[in-house]
Amino acid sequence: MRGxxxxxxxxxxxxxxxxxxxxxxSRQTRRFSELRRDIPDISQRMLTQTLRDLERVGLVExxxxxAVPPRVDYRLSPMGMSLLPPLLGIIDWATQNGGAxxxxxxxxxxxxxxx
Amino acid sequence: MRGxxxxxxxxxxxxxxxxxxxxxxSRQTRRFSELRRDIPDISQRMLTQTLRDLERVGLVExxxxxAVPPRVDYRLSPMGMSLLPPLLGIIDWATQNGGAxxxxxxxxxxxxxxx
DNA sequence: CGGAATCCCGTGTGATACTG
DNA sequence: CAGTATCACACGGGATTCCG
Numbered sequence: 001m002r003g004x005x006x007x008x009x010x011x012x013x014x015x016x017x018x019x020x021x022x023x024x025x026s027r028q029t030r031r032f033s034e035l036r037r038d039i040p041d042i043s044q045r046m047l048t049q050t051l052r053d054l055e056r057v058g059l060v061e062x063x064x065x066x067a068v069p070p071r072v073d074y075r076l077s078p079m080g081m082s083l084l085p086p087l088l089g090i091i092d093w094a095t096q097n098g099g100a101x102x103x104x105x106x107x108x109x110x111x112x113x114x115x
Numbered sequence: 116m117r118g119x120x121x122x123x124x125x126x127x128x129x130x131x132x133x134x135x136x137x138x139x140x141s142r143q144t145r146r147f148s149e150l151r152r153d154i155p156d157i158s159q160r161m162l163t164q165t166l167r168d169l170e171r172v173g174l175v176e177x178x179x180x181x182a183v184p185p186r187v188d189y190r191l192s193p194m195g196m197s198l199l200p201p202l203l204g205i206i207d208w209a210t211q212n213g214g215a216x217x218x219x220x221x222x223x224x225x226x227x228x229x230x
Numbered sequence: 231c232g233g234a235a236t237c238c239c240g241t242g243t244g245a246t247a248c249t250g
Numbered sequence: 251c252a253g254t255a256t257c258a259c260a261c262g263g264g265a266t267t268c269c270g
Contacts, residue, residue, distance in 0.1 A: 005209050005210060005212075005213020005214070005216070005217070006134070006206050006209045006210065006213070007131075007135075008209075008213065008216070008217075009205070009208075009209035009212075009213060009216070010128065010129065010131075010134055010205075010209070011129070011131070013125065013128070013129060013205075014125065014126070014128060014129015014130065014131070015129065015242085016126070016129070016242085016243085019121075019125055020122070031251085031252090032251075032252055032253080033251065033252075043243075043244055043245075044252085044253075045243080045244075045245090045253095045254090046242090046243065046244080048252085048253065048254085049242095049243090055223070056219070056220050056223040056224070057216040057219050057220050057223075058215060058216055058218075058219030058220075058223075059216070064252095068251095069251045069252085070250085070251055070252060070253090071251075071252090072251085072252065072253090079212055079215060079216075082208070082212065083208060083212075085204070086201070086204035086205045086207065086208045087205070089200070089201035089204045089205070090124070090125075090128070090201045090202070090204070090205060091121050092201065093124070093197070093198060093201045094120050094121045094123075094124035094125070095120060095121065097120075097124075097194055097197065097198075098120020098121070098123065098124060099120070100173060100194060101120070101123070101124070101172040101173055101174070101194075102120070102123075103173075104171070104172050104173030105171050105172050105173075108170070108171040108172075108173075109171070130262085131262085131263080132263095146231090146232090147231075147232055147233080148231065148232080158263075158264055158265075159232085159233075160233095160234090160263075160264075160265090161262090161263065161264080163232080163233060163234085164262095164263090179232095183231090184231045184232085185231055185232060185233090185270085186231075186232090187231085187232060187233090
C-alpha cells in the first residue's frame with residue numbers, strides 16, 4: 001500500500017493545480033508569465049511550486065534562457081505527453097458527467113436539509 | 116474557471132481515498148466493514164466521509180438493511196461504473212510510469228542536494 | 231455493525247513583500 | 251521577468267470516544 005505508484009500519481013494529480021498546468025502545456029511550450037495568464041486564479045507561489053513538482057518527477061522540462069529580461073520556457077517531457085491521452089479520458093468523462101454530479105449533489109443536499 | 120466540472124471532478128479524485136474506494140467497489144458490492152479490510156490504512160472516519168461524498172455526487176449507492184446486526188451495502192451506480200474505463204487508463208499509466216517518475220525524483224533531489 | 235461527535239495537528243495554500 | 255522568503259490560516263485527515 002505504501003509507495004503505491006497509483007496513489008503517488010493521484011496525489012500529484014490531486015494537488016489542485018497540476019492538471020491545469022499540464023493541460024496548459026499540452027499544446028505548446030509556455031513561459032512562466034504566459035502560464036499565469038492561462039490560469040488566472042493561480043498564485044505566483046503555487047505556479048512555481050507546481051512547476052517544480054512536475055519538473056521533479058520528470059513530466060515537465062524547464063529551459064532557462066540567460067538574457068535580459070530573463071526568459072524561462074516550460075514544456076511537457078515525452079513522459080508528460082504520454083499522460084495526456086488517459087488524462088483526456090478523465091476530462092471527457094468529467095465534461096459529460098459534471099452536470100449529473102452537480103444535480104445529484106443538489107438533490108442530496110436538499111434532501112438532507114429537509115430531513 | 117469557477118464551478119469548472121473538470122476541477123470539481125479532480126478534487127474528488129484527489130481526495131486521497133476516493134479512487135481506492137471506487138476500485139474496491141468496482142468488482143462487487145461491499146459492506147462497510149469489508150471496505151475497511153480492503154483498504155487497511157483508511158480510518159473509520161475517512162471511509163465514512165469518502166462514501167458519503169461519493170454517494171452525494173451520485174457515484175455510489177447505499178443500501179441499508181434494517182436487521183440485527185445492521186448491514187449496509189455499497190455499490191457503484193451506473194455513473195460510477197462509467198468512470199471506471201477512464202480511471203483505469205490513469206491507473207495503467209501510473210503503473211507503467213511510476214518507476215520512471217520515482218527515478219526522476221531521486222535524480223532531481225540528488226542533484227539539488229549536490230548543487 | 232455502522233456510524234457520529236469531538237479534539238487536535240500538519241501542511242497545503244494564499245497574501246504580501248522582497249530580489250537577481 | 252521569474253522567481254524566493256516570510257507570515258498566517260483554513261482545512262484535510264488521524265486518534266479517540268460515544269451512540270442506536
